[in-house]
Amino acid sequence: MPELRKDPITGRWVIISTERGKRPSDFSREEVEIKGNGFCPFCYGNEAKTPPEILAYRANGGDPNTSGWTVRVVPNKFPALGIEGRLDRQGEGLFDKMNGIGAHEVIVETPEHNKNLADLSEKGIEDVLWAFRDRMLDLKKDRRFRYVLVFKNHGRAAGASLEHTHSQLIALPIVPKEILEQLNGARQYYEYKERCIYCDVIRQELESGTRVIAENEDFVTLSPYAPRFPFETWILPREHESVFENSPTHAFENLAKALKLLLTKTDQVLENPAFNLVLQSAPLQEPSSDYYHWHIEYMPRLTKVAGFEWGSGFYINPTPPEEAAKFLREAEVANPVHA
Amino acid sequence: MPELRKDPITGRWVIISTERGKRPSDFSREEVEIKGNGFCPFCYGNEAKTPPEILAYRANGGDPNTSGWTVRVVPNKFPALGIEGRLDRQGEGLFDKMNGIGAHEVIVETPEHNKNLADLSEKGIEDVLWAFRDRMLDLKKDRRFRYVLVFKNHGRAAGASLEHTHSQLIALPIVPKEILEQLNGARQYYEYKERCIYCDVIRQELESGTRVIAENEDFVTLSPYAPRFPFETWILPREHESVFENSPTHAFENLAKALKLLLTKTDQVLENPAFNLVLQSAPLQEPSSDYYHWHIEYMPRLTKVAGFEWGSGFYINPTPPEEAAKFLREAEVANPVHA
Numbered sequence: 001m002p003e004l005r006k007d008p009i010t011g012r013w014v015i016i017s018t019e020r021g022k023r024p025s026d027f028s029r030e031e032v033e034i035k036g037n038g039f040c041p042f043c044y045g046n047e048a049k050t051p052p053e054i055l056a057y058r059a060n061g062g063d064p065n066t067s068g069w070t071v072r073v074v075p076n077k078f079p080a081l082g083i084e085g086r087l088d089r090q091g092e093g094l095f096d097k098m099n100g101i102g103a104h105e106v107i108v109e110t111p112e113h114n115k116n117l118a119d120l121s122e123k124g125i126e127d128v129l130w131a132f133r134d135r136m137l138d139l140k141k142d143r144r145f146r147y148v149l150v151f152k153n154h155g156r157a158a159g160a161s162l163e164h165t166h167s168q169l170i171a172l173p174i175v176p177k178e179i180l181e182q183l184n185g186a187r188q189y190y191e192y193k194e195r196c197i198y199c200d201v202i203r204q205e206l207e208s209g210t211r212v213i214a215e216n217e218d219f220v221t222l223s224p225y226a227p228r229f230p231f232e233t234w235i236l237p238r239e240h241e242s243v244f245e246n247s248p249t250h251a252f253e254n255l256a257k258a259l260k261l262l263l264t265k266t267d268q269v270l271e272n273p274a275f276n277l278v279l280q281s282a283p284l285q286e287p288s289s290d291y292y293h294w295h296i297e298y299m300p301r302l303t304k305v306a307g308f309e310w311g312s313g314f315y316i317n318p319t320p321p322e323e324a325a326k327f328l329r330e331a332e333v334a335n336p337v338h339a
Numbered sequence: 340m341p342e343l344r345k346d347p348i349t350g351r352w353v354i355i356s357t358e359r360g361k362r363p364s365d366f367s368r369e370e371v372e373i374k375g376n377g378f379c380p381f382c383y384g385n386e387a388k389t390p391p392e393i394l395a396y397r398a399n400g401g402d403p404n405t406s407g408w409t410v411r412v413v414p415n416k417f418p419a420l421g422i423e424g425r426l427d428r429q430g431e432g433l434f435d436k437m438n439g440i441g442a443h444e445v446i447v448e449t450p451e452h453n454k455n456l457a458d459l460s461e462k463g464i465e466d467v468l469w470a471f472r473d474r475m476l477d478l479k480k481d482r483r484f485r486y487v488l489v490f491k492n493h494g495r496a497a498g499a500s501l502e503h504t505h506s507q508l509i510a511l512p513i514v515p516k517e518i519l520e521q522l523n524g525a526r527q528y529y530e531y532k533e534r535c536i537y538c539d540v541i542r543q544e545l546e547s548g549t550r551v552i553a554e555n556e557d558f559v560t561l562s563p564y565a566p567r568f569p570f571e572t573w574i575l576p577r578e579h580e581s582v583f584e585n586s587p588t589h590a591f592e593n594l595a596k597a598l599k600l601l602l603t604k605t606d607q608v609l610e611n612p613a614f615n616l617v618l619q620s621a622p623l624q625e626p627s628s629d630y631y632h633w634h635i636e637y638m639p640r641l642t643k644v645a646g647f648e649w650g651s652g653f654y655i656n657p658t659p660p661e662e663a664a665k666f667l668r669e670a671e672v673a674n675p676v677h678a
Contacts, residue, residue, distance in 0.1 A: 001421055002439025004513065012516055015439055017419050080356050080647075080655045082340050093543045094536070095564045100341025100354055151646030159645025170647055174343065174352055177652030197433070204432045225434045278650030299649060306498025307490030308419075308509055310638060311617030313516030316419045 003320075005226040009185040009197055010178075014226045015316045022230060022318040024269050024327055027302040031272045032155035034114050034163055041077075042108045042164035050074040054105060055134055057127055070124070071131045072108045079104035080170060087144060087173055101144055103171035107131050113164050116272075117152070118263035126256035128167065132279065133252070135169060136245045140284045145171040147179060147283050155274025157301045167277075175283045182280065183292055190291035198293030199240050201225075211321050213328045214261055218254035221262055223321030223328075230303060230319035231270060233262060233328070235296040242292035244281035259296070265331040266300060273300040342659075344565040348524040348536055349517075353565045354655045361569060361657040363608050363666055366641040370611045371494035373453050373502055380416075381447045381503035389413040393444060394473055396466055409463070410470045411447045418443035419509060426483060426512055440483055442510040446470050452503050455493070455611075457602035465595035467506065471618065472591070474508060475584045479623045484510040486518065486622050494613025496640045506616075514622045521619065522631055529630035537632030538579050540564075550660050552667045553600055557593035560601050562660030562667075569642060569658035570609060572601060572667070574635040581631035583620035598635070604670040605639060612639040 003016045041049040044067040053065055055073040062068035075083075081102030089098040109128045110120055117125065132150050139148050152167040153160040175183075189197040205211055205222050213233060214221040221235045235258050241247055247255075266273065281294040309315055342355045380388040383406040392404055394412040401407035414422075420441030428437040448456055448467045456464065471489050478487050491506040492498040514522075528536040544550055544561050552572060553560040560574045574597050580586055586594075605612065620633040648654055 001424065002419060004437045004439050006435040008433055008435070013513055015419050017439070080341060080354050085340065092564075093547075094347055094539055095543075096345040096347070098343045100343050100356070147651075149647060149651050151650050153645045157643070159643040168647070170651075172651070172653070176650075177351055178650060179652075181652070200433055204434075208432075225431075276646035276649050278646050280650065297650070304496070304498040305644065306492045307615035307617050308488060308507070310615050311490050311515075311517060311619065311636070312486075312488050312509075312511070313518075313520070314511070 007224065007226040008189075008201065010181045011185060012226065012228070013314055014228055015314065016226075016320050017316055017318050018320055023323075024231075024271075026318075027230070027270075029273060029302055030155070030157060032116075032157075032274050033272070034116070036113055036163075040113055040162070040164050042072075042106075042111075042162065042166060043113050044068075044111045047072075050106075051077060055131060055138075057131070067111070069111065071110070071127045073131055073135060074106050074108070076104040076106050076168065081172070098173065101173055103139055103142075103145070103169070105135060105169050107135070107167040107169065109165045109167060115165060116154070116263075116267075117165050118260060118267055120260070122253070122256045122260055125260055126252050129252045129255055132167070132169070133245045133247075136281075136284075139169075139171045140245075142171070143285070144173050145284055147172045147175045148281075149176065150279040152275075152277040154277070155301070157274035158276050160274075179280065179283065183282070186291045186293070196240050196291055196293050198236060198295065202236055202238065211325045213265070213325050214258065216254050216257055218251050219258040221258055223325040225321065227317055227321050227324075228315035229299045229301075230317055231266065231300050231324045231328070232317075232321075233266070233298040233324075235259065235262065235298070236293065237295070240290070240293060242282040242289045242294055243287075244279060244294040246288055247294075255296075261333070262298060262328075264333045265328045266298070268333060269327050269331045270300055270302065273302060275300040346563065346565040347528075347540065349520045350524060351565065351567075352653055353567055354653065355565075355659050356655055356657045357659055362662075363570075363610075366569070366609075368612060368641055369494070369496060371455075371496075371613050372611070373455070375452055375502075379452055379501070379503050381411075381445075381450075381501065381505060382452050383407075383450045386411075389445075390416060394470060394477075396470070406450070408450065410449070410466045412470055412474060413445050413447070415443040415445050415507065420511070437512065440512055442478055442481075442484070442508070444474060444508050446474070446506040446508065448504045448506060454504060455602075455606075456491070456504050457599060457606055459599070461592070461595045461599055464599055465591050468591050468594055471506070471508070472584045472586075475620075475623075478508075478510045479584075481510070482624070483512055484623055486511045486514045487620075488515065489618040491614075491616040493616070494640070496613035497615050499613075518619065518622070522621070525630045525632070535579050535630055535632050537575060537634065541575055541577065550664045552604070552664050553597065555593050555596055557590050558597040560597055562664040564660065566656055566660050566663075567654035568638045568640075569656055570605065570639050570663045570667070571656075571660075572605070572637040572663075574598065574601065574637070575632065576634070579629070579632060581621040581628045581633055582626075583618060583633040585627055586633075594635075600672070601637060601667075603672045604667045605637070607672060608666050608670045609639055609641065612641060614639040
């Protein structure tokens with residue numbers, strides 16, 4: 001018998017279709033491969049082919065827009081939003097619009113074309129996380145922006161157009177709908193219980209253990225109770241904090257470990273799947289809150305989203321999260337935390 | 340300058356990325372083709388290979404589960420939900436679940452394997468619409484069900500696994516999130532204005548004309564102001580009605596005309612794209628309301644939904660709806676309404 005489950009934060013129901021029960025090998029999909037042919041604007045020597053860099057880490061110094069960097073942030077050459085101008089909110093009869101003001105940046109995670117994020121050292125991944133933080137702190141100063149969404153598209157099926165490993169961020173003049181729903185759900189729970197719902201979820205999940213994939217000193221990696229997608233996975237900080245960029249130094253180190261472990265395990269169990277990764281943090285202009293809890297969501301692209309999902313906002317997930325968690329928990333990866 | 344636009348009903352913002360401004364030929368995608376090789380359970384003679392039929396139209400009579408039908412409805416062989424049992428709502432600590440009770444049916448739109456929905460005669464399409472209605476009226480009698488979502492996945496990129504043209508419906512014990520958002524938005528507007536927001540949208544769109552694609556006696560076909568996807572199109576009844584299955588007879592005839600015209604135009608302009616079609620109607624157990632307005636949403640699959648969309652609930656649409664409407668409005672189709 002399939003099960004209907006409700007995400008306790010957003011109230012979104014999903015269908016966990018246990019009878020279709022898909023194992024990792026049941027999904028037909030393209031494996032993501034690095035082909036490495038053709039010109040790449042993110043490789044050393046091609047720094048002039050991107051817009052001028054916004055940030056770069058260079059351990060041994062060196063001029064901007066030259067080689068020698070380890071992580072490099074540049075404006076997206078084809079930005080979804082424009083950085084210059086005023087919001088100019090206006091109506092058009094019963095419709096509402098404003099200028100598409102925002103920032104759209106690319107975080108090149110390594111100069112090495114033949115590496116994926118999972119292949120970087122823990123220190124390499126940590127640097128990428130520091131770059132996210134540095135950019136968020138900087139963009140926060142622009143009072144037009146209410147939210148920065150950091151995300152990663154890996155593989156064509158996940159929407160990536162360039163194969164050289166990179167993340168992106170978009171700063172928005174509006175708090176996006178998905179975050180508003182999480183904030184509202186978490187706030188309502190807090191008003192009722194005076195506890196953070198994510199903290200309660202973590203506590204319950206650690207007690208039951210069936211959906212836990214991994215843990216370290218600072219982070220818990222788990223399959224959520226009502227995942228939209230097969231093998232959807234969340235990484236949550238144990239310590240309550242609503243704002244990613246306010247995290248302590250050791251959190252960056254341990255998040256890098258948790259992320260490397262998850263990506264290594266999913267690459268093994270799901271055979272290098274295309275995936276999306278999103279950082280969910282509180283809105284920019286708000287102080288840390290007691291009710292929201294920042295986290296990372298990992299979504300491999302194994303199934304197609306179709307008419308039912310678009311028309312209902314419901315999701316049909318053919319893999320129960322307990323099974324997904326078991327596969328990932330039991331995947332043995334060679335010395336993953338020190339690779 | 341890109342534009343941020345808000346859907347007046349759900350409050351969902353989208354980014355209309357005018358500078359990327361994509362024309363129909365700019366999208367890379369697979370054209371949907373009927374290959375016709377291999378066994379097909381939806382062809383004449385294979386009636387025994389599906390679960391026993393629930394409904395079939397047979398102009399010249401004939402036994403159930405034999406050939407001779409024009410439209411045939413069968414249970415989905417791999418249903419997402421099960422029809423037997425009780426909902427049995429229960430908690431699991433702070434989580435909520437219930438049994439996956441529901442109906443999942445397939446509407447085979449024609450016995451002809453080599454035809455798409457757009458290729459059927461207007462009468463043929465009208466029969467499909469009558470089948471939707473008949474099934475909704477029947478499923479409504481089951482008081483466990485709160486909603487029936489009718490949808491169509493056309494082409495692999497849209498999630499279709501069988502190429503023989505068909506639609507599906509899923510009856511749910513819950514009103515889905517997407518519909519709740521539409522209902523809430525429309526109710527709020529009604530409380531404020533005492534008018535249906537969809538009726539107001541139709542009035543404004545017909546006056547301005549820039550987003551109108553086609554109209555007939557009963558229906559208006561238009562590009563919505565804040566579409567999630569390039570070439571997303573809505574078909575709305577001119578006459579206010581919240582419940583699809585309460586529509587008058589002439590509406591079925593004219594909806595078939597509007598749908599055939601839209602699909603013929605999009606097949607021409609977008610070169611037989613994969614698409615999803617969803618019927619958005621009011622919840623089952625409610626009488627017709629003054630504030631909601633049933634309609635059809637057509638979404639060709641031209642772009643990939645990626646991390647930004649999943650993390651934000653925002654959509655980046657590279658084709659302004661005014662341009663999409665112009666392409667579709669001006670597409671000349673050979674005698675479409677009498678094909």
